[in-house]
Amino acid sequence: MSLDQNTPEAPREQSFKKGFLLAVKAIASLRLTVSLFVLSFFLVFVGTLAQVENPTWTVVTDYFRSLVVWVPNQLLARFCQTFRWISPTAQWPGGFFFPGGWTLGSLLLINLLAAHLMKFQLSWRRSGILLIHAGLILLMVSELVTGLFAVEGNMTIEQGGAANYLELRETSGFLGKINGPELAFSDPSNPDKENVTVIPNRILRQGGKISHPALPCDVEVISYMANSTLKEIDPESPEAKSNPASKGDGLQFKGVDKKEMSGTAKDQKVDIPSAYIQLKDKATGQSLGTYLVSLWLSLSTVKQTQEVTLADGKKLDLALRFKRAYKPYTVELLEFKHEVYLGTTKPRNFSSRVKLLAEQPDDSRETLISMNNPLRHAGETFYQSGFLPGDKGTILQVVRNPGWLIPYFSCFLAALGMLIHFGQHLNSFLAKRRG
Numbered sequence: 001m002s003l004d005q006n007t008p009e010a011p012r013e014q015s016f017k018k019g020f021l022l023a024v025k026a027i028a029s030l031r032l033t034v035s036l037f038v039l040s041f042f043l044v045f046v047g048t049l050a051q052v053e054n055p056t057w058t059v060v061t062d063y064f065r066s067l068v069v070w071v072p073n074q075l076l077a078r079f080c081q082t083f084r085w086i087s088p089t090a091q092w093p094g095g096f097f098f099p100g101g102w103t104l105g106s107l108l109l110i111n112l113l114a115a116h117l118m119k120f121q122l123s124w125r126r127s128g129i130l131l132i133h134a135g136l137i138l139l140m141v142s143e144l145v146t147g148l149f150a151v152e153g154n155m156t157i158e159q160g161g162a163a164n165y166l167e168l169r170e171t172s173g174f175l176g177k178i179n180g181p182e183l184a185f186s187d188p189s190n191p192d193k194e195n196v197t198v199i200p201n202r203i204l205r206q207g208g209k210i211s212h213p214a215l216p217c218d219v220e221v222i223s224y225m226a227n228s229t230l231k232e233i234d235p236e237s238p239e240a241k242s243n244p245a246s247k248g249d250g251l252q253f254k255g256v257d258k259k260e261m262s263g264t265a266k267d268q269k270v271d272i273p274s275a276y277i278q279l280k281d282k283a284t285g286q287s288l289g290t291y292l293v294s295l296w297l298s299l300s301t302v303k304q305t306q307e308v309t310l311a312d313g314k315k316l317d318l319a320l321r322f323k324r325a326y327k328p329y330t331v332e333l334l335e336f337k338h339e340v341y342l343g344t345t346k347p348r349n350f351s352s353r354v355k356l357l358a359e360q361p362d363d364s365r366e367t368l369i370s371m372n373n374p375l376r377h378a379g380e381t382f383y384q385s386g387f388l389p390g391d392k393g394t395i396l397q398v399v400r401n402p403g404w405l406i407p408y409f410s411c412f413l414a415a416l417g418m419l420i421h422f423g424q425h426l427n428s429f430l431a432k433r434r435g
Contacts, residue, residue, distance in 0.1 A: 028114035036111060040104050049075045055261050055271060064101035065147045071098050102147070109140050128421025135414030138406055145403030152400075153325060154385065157333040157354075158393035164330040166398050167322035169270050180205070181273055181295055182324075185216050186305065186317040201323070204275060216316060217288060218280040225257045228274035230296045244276045248306040248318070250292025272296055275320060281311040293320035328359040329377070334366070336394045338387055350384045352394040369396065 026032070047063035054062075063069050073092035080086045099107075112133060122130075153166030180201025187195040197214050204210075205226070210219040222244055230253040233240050243254055255274035274294035280287055291306060298304050298321040305317035335353040340346055351370040356377060358364045369375050375382040381404075385397035 024114050024117055027111060028118045029111075033108070033111050033115075036104055036108050039099060040101075040108075043069075043098065043101060043104060046071050046075055046098070049079055051262060052078070053262055062100075066100035067103045069098050069100045071095050102144070105140050105143065109137065112137060125424065128417045128419075128424060131413050131417025131420065133417075135410045135412075135417060138410035138413065142403045142406035142410060145406065146401055149403070150399070150401040151325070153398050154322075155331060155382070155396040155398050156388065156393065157331060157352075157396070158388065159333060159336055159391075161393065162330050162332040162357075165324045165326045168325055169322050180271075181320050181322055183219070183275075183277070183293060184317075184319050184321055185308070186319070187216075187314075188317055189315075198323075201273075211282075215282075216310060216314075218282055218285075220278045220280060222276040222278055222290065223255075224273070224275045225255055226273055227258045227260045227271040228294065228296070229256050229258050229272075230254070230274070230294060231256050245290050245292045247289035248291040248308075249294075249297055249303075250276070250290070253292060253294075253297075255292050255294055272299075273320065279308065284311070286311065291318060293318065295320055295322070298322075330357040331355070331382075331396070332357065333394055336387065336391060338391045350387060350394075352384060352396065 043063060047059050050059045050063060072095040074095075077086065077090055077092040081088050081090065116130075116133065151166075151168075153168045155163050155166055157163045181204075182201060183199040183204060185197045197216065199210055199215070199219065204221055205224055207221040207224055210221065232252060233243065233254045235251060239254065240251075243250065245251060245254075255276065261271050272295045274292065274296065276290060276292055278287060278290045288308065288310065291308070293306070297306070298319045304321075305319040308316045308318045310316065332355040333352060334355055337349070337351045337353075338347065339349045339351075341348050349371060351368055353366070353368050354375070355366045356364055356375070358377065363377065367375055369382055369384050371384050374384075379402070380398050380400045383397045383399070384394070386395035387393065388395065
C-alpha cells in the first residue's frame with residue numbers, strides 16, 4: 001500500500017522539510033556572516049585594549065579561548081581618553097558580557113558549513129571555492145586543536161648539566177589554562193629518587209590554611225603577591241622589625257607587591273610571584289616558622305631552595321617555582337655559544353650542542369640546536385629561546401602541538417583554491433577576447 005499525497009503524513013513531512021530548509025537558509029545567511037565578522041573585529045579590538053592592563057596569555061585565555069567574556073566599560077573609557085574624547089579622570093563602572101573567541105569561531109564555522117549545504121555542487125567550476133572554504137575550515141579547526149592540546153614550556157640547562165623536565169611558564173594544555181607557580185616540598189634524603197609534594201598556584205592564590213595528607217606539614221598563606229620584586233633589608237633596620245618572615249631567606253629579603261605584568265610590558269615577560277607562608281606541625285599545630293617564598297629565589301643560580309626543619313627533625317627543601325612537567329628523556333648541555341656582532345653587544349646567534357638521552361636507546365643522539373634549527377623528538381619541538389646570565393646555560397622552548405601541520409595544509413588548500421578559481425576566470429576572459 002502506498003501513501004497518497006493527501007494522507008496526514010505527507011503535509012507534516014513537507015512542513016518539516018520546509019522549516020529545516022528555512023533554518024539552514026537563515027544560518028547560511030551572508031548577513032549573519034558579516035555580523036559575526038563585525039563582532040569578531042570588536043572582540044579583537046577590546047582584547048588588544050585589555051593587554052595594556054593584563055598579561056598577554058591571560059587575555060588570550062579570557063577573550064579568545066573562551067565562550068563568553070566580561071568586557072569592563074573602563075576599557076572603552078581608556079580608549080576614549082587616549083583621543084581626549086572624554087575627561088582623563090572619567091570612570092565608567094560596570095561592563096557587559098560578550099561572545100568569546102570560541103563562540104564566534106564556532107558560529108562562523110556553522111555558518112560556512114550551512115552555506116555549503118545550501119549551495120553544494122561538486123563540479124570543476126566550483127572546485128576553487130570549495131578548496132578555499134576547506135582551507136578556512138581547517139584553519140578554525142587548527143586553533144581549536146591548539147587551544148585544547150598544545151603544551152609550551154621551557155627547559156633550562158646549566159653548562160655541563162642536564163634536565164628532564166619542563167617549566168610551564170605561560171600556557172599549557174586543556175583550554176589554554178594558565179600555569180602559575182607551585183610551592184614544592186622536596187625530600188633530598190634519597191640520592192637516587194627525590195620525593196616532591198607540590199601545592200598548585202590556584203590553591204595558593206586562595207590563601208588561608210592548606211592541609212592535606214600528602215603534605216609534610218600544614219601551610220597557612222599569610223599573603224600572596226601575583227607579581228613582586230625583592231628588596232634586600234638590613235637585619236638591624238626598623239624595616240626588619242615589621243618583616244613577616246621569621247626564618248629562611250625572608251630574613252635577608254622583603255617581598256614587595258607589584259602590579260601584574262601587562263601585555264605591553266618590555267622589562268618583564270612573565271609575572272614573578274612571591275608569598276609569605278607559615279608552616280605548622282600537623283599533630284600539634286605548632287609554628288615551624290614563617291618563610292618568604294618567591295620565584296626570584298628559585299630562579300637564582302646560587303641557591304634555589306630553602307631548608308625547612310620539621311618538628312621531628314627531618315629536613316626538607318622548600319621553593320616556590322614554575323610548575324614542572326617531567327619527561328621520560330633527558331637532555332644534556334654539552335656546549336652553549338652566544339655570538340654577538342663585532343664591536344657590539346647585539347646578539348648574532350645562540351646555539352646549544354646537546355645530547356638527547358631518549359627512552360629508546362636508538363633515538364638517542366647528539367645535535368646542535370640554533371635559532372633556525374630546532375630539535376624534534378617524540379612529537380615535541382625544541383627551539384633555542386634564551387640563555388642564563390653570564391652565558392652559564394641555555395633556555396630551550398619546548399612545544400608540543402598535535403595540530404602544528406594543519407595551518408600549513410590550510411594555507412596550501414586556500415592558495416590552490418584561489419589559483420584555480422582566478423585561473424578559471426582568467427581563462428574565460430581570454431576565451432571571450434579570442435572569440
